[in-house]
Amino acid sequence: MAKTPATFNKGDHVPENGEYVCVPCGYHRKLQAGEVFPECISCMSGTDEGQHEEYIEGMEMWEKVVPIVLPPASPLPLHSSKLK
Numbered sequence: 001m002a003k004t005p006a007t008f009n010k011g012d013h014v015p016e017n018g019e020y021v022c023v024p025c026g027y028h029r030k031l032q033a034g035e036v037f038p039e040c041i042s043c044m045s046g047t048d049e050g051q052h053e054e055y056i057e058g059m060e061m062w063e064k065v066v067p068i069v070l071p072p073a074s075p076l077p078l079h080s081s082k083l084k
């Protein structure tokens with residue numbers, strides 16, 4: 001099952017605690033489960049004053065910020081041959 005990033009509209013209920021990003025402008029906002037997605041105070045998407053015409057009322061505009069999990073890096077050679 002492919003994991004597609006869930007997107008949400010203003011007025012949707014926040015499914016889980018976390019940080020969400022306004023898709024049009026990249027504004028981050030922390031929200032808690034049970035809250036309702038607000039309009040973005042940064043770009044006002046989801047309102048009549050929105051700067052992004054393609055993101056009008058009802059369009060998806062919040063997306064969960066997925067914490068970046070770094071892949072286990074190949075261990076750095078602690079005993080590098082390039083010792084000073």
Ligand SMILES: [Zn+2]
Pocket residue numbers: 022023024025026027040041042043044045
């Ligand atoms: Zn925004």
